[in-house]
Amino acid sequence: MFLRGLLMCLAFSSSASAHVVMDALKVADQSKVSAWHYRVTSHENDKLKSVGVFDPAKEKKQQWLLESFEGRTPTEKETRKFLEKMESAEQEMLSAQVDEKSLQAIDAGNHPRRWRFHMRKDADLRGVPPDKIAGIITLNEKGDLQRMEYSNTEAFRVKIILKMNRIVAVTEYEKQVNGDNLVKSEMVETDVSVMGKEISLKLRTDYQILRHQ
Known part of the structure; x- marks a missing residue:
């Protein structure tokens, strides 16, 4: 009975914490960079x-x-x-892309900051198959979204002549004084094969917030 109760408690704790992750994603979704x-x-x-x-x-x-x-x-x-x-450019809805049921805490304790995740099967990744992408979500000490890392689980073809061998993407977020949680930087590294030719590309974008409207 004790073991069963303990397992149920742990399962409830994990589920409750997963909701914290989804809530953090929704705050980022609702933060309007256009303001x-x-x-x-x-x-x-x-x-x-x-x-x-x-x-x-x-x-x-x-x-x-x-x-x-x-x-x-x-x-x-x-x-x-x-x-x-x-x-x-359209703002991505993170909460509509991450499969909540796939969230698994990496850190020990009652308030884990890092979580593994998989994409929802119906996530719109602009031609990239969602089942080939997984990642890690990191929250800060206050529970705000701090970082999202994506990578491919295996090589895949986007087109007949284009094969994606490796893709790693990292997006960092920063909480603003008004409560908005906005993108601070984005980085994407890819290794692709185009008609047998290997091509590597590294992109980085930094956002400097100047003022609120």
Whole structure:
């Protein structure tokens, strides 16, 4: 009876803690980056790619500004492609991607900070099969989302000529004074095979929050 009760208690504790993780994801989902003035700096293979600024106080078509591209003044074509990319970007709903039932605590104790997870089968990963991706969620001491790491569990094909051998993505978050939990940085490393040719790519994007609207 004691052992059965202990197992039930542990199962309840794990379930309750898993809800804490999902609540942290929902806070990030509800945090509107569009209400903030911020600067975005992107690097490709450790080389500066672009620096852009978003200002919600300006009119819709003037909110994004490409300050520089590869360390120089951008051309009209580069500016247009940047604006199209940023204006079409959609905020990912983390709580709709992570399979809550798959959450498993890595740390011991009643308040684990790191959790393994798998993606929901219906998660929209823009062509990447959800069953090939798993990761680790890290919360800070206050229970806020701090870091999400993704990686592929095995190689897979995105297209007939494109095989994804390795993908590692890390997103870091930072809590703001008003309670919003916003992306601080994003990093993606990939090793792919295109028609037998091996290609490696490393992307990093840093977000500097300037002010609230």
